[in-house]
Amino acid sequence: MADTIKITTLDNGLFLVMGAVTLTDAEGQLFHPERELIALCRCGTFTNRPFCDGTHAKIGFQSSERVV
Ligand code: FES
Numbered sequence: 001m002a003d004t005i006k007i008t009t010l011d012n013g014l015f016l017v018m019g020a021v022t023l024t025d026a027e028g029q030l031f032h033p034e035r036e037l038i039a040l041c042r043c044g045t046f047t048n049r050p051f052c053d054g055t056h057a058k059i060g061f062q063s064s065e066r067v068v
Pocket residue numbers: 013014015040041042043044045046051052053054055056057
């Protein structure tokens with residue numbers, strides 16, 4: 001069985017991706033292929049696309065989805 005990839009939505013913040021993933025842009029260019037822990041922006045106000053740079057805290061982004 002392949003290693004499990006875990007993606008967690010953090011309250012009022014980012015997507016935390018844990019595991020060996022390959023992240024590419026629309027043209028297939030790799031972002032940080034060697035990392036196994038990455039933070040992806042969920043608030044849409046990032047300046048370091050597609051990664052979270054902490055801006056969500058400054059703008060008061062709010063979101064706390066739960067499984068229903
Ligand atoms: S979620 Fe952190 S900058 Fe968007």
